[in-house]
Amino acid sequence: MTAEPLTAHRDPAPAPGAAPAPGPVRAGRPGPAGPTAPAPAAPAGRLRRKVRDNLVAHLFLAAGILCFALFSWYPIVRGLLLSFQQVNFAEPARWVGLDNFRRLFEDPLFLTAWRNTGWFTLLALVFGFAAPFATAVVLNELRGGRSYLRMTVYLPVMLPPVVTMLLWRWFYDPGPGLFNRALDVLHLPAQQWLESQNLSMVSLVLVSTWANMGTTTLVYLAALGGIPGELYEAAELDGASIRQRLWHVTVPQMRFILMITLLLQVIGTMQVFVEPFVLTGGGPNDATVTVLLLLYRYAFVYNDFGLASAMSTVLFVVLGLFAGIYLRLTRTKG
Numbered sequence: 001m002t003a004e005p006l007t008a009h010r011d012p013a014p015a016p017g018a019a020p021a022p023g024p025v026r027a028g029r030p031g032p033a034g035p036t037a038p039a040p041a042a043p044a045g046r047l048r049r050k051v052r053d054n055l056v057a058h059l060f061l062a063a064g065i066l067c068f069a070l071f072s073w074y075p076i077v078r079g080l081l082l083s084f085q086q087v088n089f090a091e092p093a094r095w096v097g098l099d100n101f102r103r104l105f106e107d108p109l110f111l112t113a114w115r116n117t118g119w120f121t122l123l124a125l126v127f128g129f130a131a132p133f134a135t136a137v138v139l140n141e142l143r144g145g146r147s148y149l150r151m152t153v154y155l156p157v158m159l160p161p162v163v164t165m166l167l168w169r170w171f172y173d174p175g176p177g178l179f180n181r182a183l184d185v186l187h188l189p190a191q192q193w194l195e196s197q198n199l200s201m202v203s204l205v206l207v208s209t210w211a212n213m214g215t216t217t218l219v220y221l222a223a224l225g226g227i228p229g230e231l232y233e234a235a236e237l238d239g240a241s242i243r244q245r246l247w248h249v250t251v252p253q254m255r256f257i258l259m260i261t262l263l264l265q266v267i268g269t270m271q272v273f274v275e276p277f278v279l280t281g282g283g284p285n286d287a288t289v290t291v292l293l294l295l296y297r298y299a300f301v302y303n304d305f306g307l308a309s310a311m312s313t314v315l316f317v318v319l320g321l322f323a324g325i326y327l328r329l330t331r332t333k334g
Helices: 044-082 099-106 108-141 146-158 161-171 178-185 200-225 229-237 242-253 255-269 274-280 291-301 305-333
Strands: none
Touching: 044 305, 099 305, 108 146, 108 200, 108 255, 108 291, 146 200, 161 178, 161 200, 161 274, 200 255, 200 274, 229 242, 242 255, 255 305, 274 291, 291 305
């Protein structure tokens, strides 16, 4: 038996005219890509996660809207409805239409309360508008101890209202009060600060100014810090005095801030309640009865919640006018 000779295996030669066979595939960079396949649809898990996130966000938003409606809009609507009813919560409410408003405007104490509130607002603007501005200008010019003085000015704002009222009650005490002791040192007669019809309203305004000027002072300080220093340097080169720089540079640059704080102070001071309620109770002889204090009397002393609601509606309309002016000014500035 003879062994066949070992020969190398070779591919057969291609026939004449035939296409050459493809060579072996080599590793390397891929060739040009073909047409892109359509992207697969978003997985169901991603869609569920997106829906869940949106649902949680809407739940938080709904909770905020519900709280705002419950504690803001519902009392407004409820008070408006009560102003047309006779309500004392001892018997069923009865619809009376505009009778509450008629009785309100026929009450002489209603006009007295508005007159006292207007007088308080005017005095509070004189003291509470000028004092913070002057304090801010002085603090802005200081170079040392500014932080300590700012904290001192803002300290009354951080005190609870009850503490503030008790402190000023001691100041105004006819006997051992601080103010009368100071008058005694100066050999001046003692004053009935809270019992005098001429001094009681001014005394309340001083309390309100001292308790609230810290916030306004910080607002003015921030506005003063935003005035370019080049304006003051140019005014000094022109030989302007301190008063002229204040009037021709500071005030025009702060005109918008001054107008906004003025309107906010008007809205705030027209709602004064704590000072007359704690210190004078509306006396002497109704000299310090304000709108909110009279509203409190209608509701919780006379048990006439319909009349109190009518008065709150009138106050709401008046404050709404000032709020509209405020919004118009801010929109114009923007």
